[in-house]
Amino acid sequence: MKKVVIPCSGIGKAFGAVAREATYLLSDGEYNDMFTTICLPLLMTDDKESKRIVMESDVYTIDGCPKKCASVLVKHVGGTPAMEIMTPKVLAENKEHKPETVLDIGSGGRLLADDIVNLILKHGGSTK
Amino acid sequence: MRCNFVVRTYILPCAGYDRPGGRVTRAVAEKLLEEFDDAVIGSMGALFKERPGEMRDYRTSNVICLDGCGIKCSSELALDRGRNDLTVLSVPDLVGSVEEFEEKVKQMVDVATSELNKRTQRTSSTVSEKPSREIEYLEEKFDKFTLRVAKGLKYSDNDFWVWDDGNHVRIGASDLLQQMISDVYFVDLVEPGTHVDMFDDVGAMESTKIMIEIIVPLSGTIVESNRALEDSPELINESPYDRGWLYRIEPDDIDELELLRNASDYMVYALAKAKEEIGKKVE
Secondary structure, three states: OOEEEEEOOOOOOHHHHHHHHHHHHHHOOOOOOOEEEOOHHHHHOOOHHHHHHHHHOOEEEEEOOOOOHHHHHHHHOOOOOOEEEEHHHHHHHOOOOOOOOOOOOHHHHHHHHHHHHHHHHHHHOOOO | OEEEEEOOEEEEEOOOOOOHHHHHHHHHHHHHHHHOOOEEEOOHHHHHOOOHHHHHHHHHOEEEEEEOOOOOHHHHHHHHOOOOOOEEEEHHHHHOOOOOHHHHHHHHHHHHHHHHHHOOOOEEEEEOOOOOOOOOEEEEEEOOEEEEEEOOOEEOOOOEEEEEOOOOEEEEEOHHHHHHHOOEEEEEOOOOOOEEOOOOEEEEEEEOOOEEEEEOOOOEEEEEEOOHHHHOOOHHHHOOOOOOOOEEEEEOOHHHHHHOEOHHHHHHHHHHHHHHHHOOOOO
């Protein structure tokens, strides 16, 4: 079963854009046989299929701010994230990987997304 | 407390990550953000959790929902939170038959722009989140921003304020400063007990734009740091004069406050600084 990565819905925020970039690197890139994502709003509408996936899978949440919408919503439907990643805290560990703007997270933002990907891969014990 | 807010445009894209329509709604929202000075992009998660700042924007703005698929999460959630005067645009309904991603986005933006231009911007009065104390403000507009300066405080040229509560003083960042540095994501505060001299730097705030030092506007001993900022640094942006305070200080000499600017003096100074920063004419 694929592991599930769920980013926050911080549209218009650079950290939200980084969270999504990291998610797409895992779900659409070279790790797409191991990771998938599901739509966060479906958890708000108590969508049965999404809820089942969250309950049965290893879920990684990537939040862009301390409100932690992604983690909170996973818990709201009864799930327990295998790992909760806070994008600003990852940046605090590597301050030169700073995103630029929401429209273009820039090279710093892409490096930050890579940092998040590596954290998830390391936690999941699966690097190619 | 009642405050005036300019009614804005609150765009709520569905953010469906694994669905093509979700990507279209995000791209449309970001384009609209570029086109409309008064637009803000809402967060499904924050609206679901009824985060106070989000609810304020939702209640006081013209709301436009962008649904990416037939489940219509965005408009369903917006309706559920109490508004029934929404503008709802659905990707499947409007551009379902369009092949190209860019063309879908363009057509959606055109429809949204047309809808938004029909609306008249207005000003309304609404109840703000209750502050811990009564605060009255001076307000001025510059460019697309509204600058607020709390009355009764003293201000340094470094854009930090001081509030004398009769026992200790509290300090924090001004509204101008928080707007200039943008979203704060990390705050490093020194421990209580630290003695500071006027204009010493004691700690730092880091935002998506810049890291700045916290420069204390008067001398004294720090008796309390705002630990709430460790988990919620965004309070500096959301509530600069109240919940986003930085330190409580036992002043060495309260007369040092006389060296600082009062609110009306600081407003003049801040507007000039804002004008210089953004290089645009102040309204």
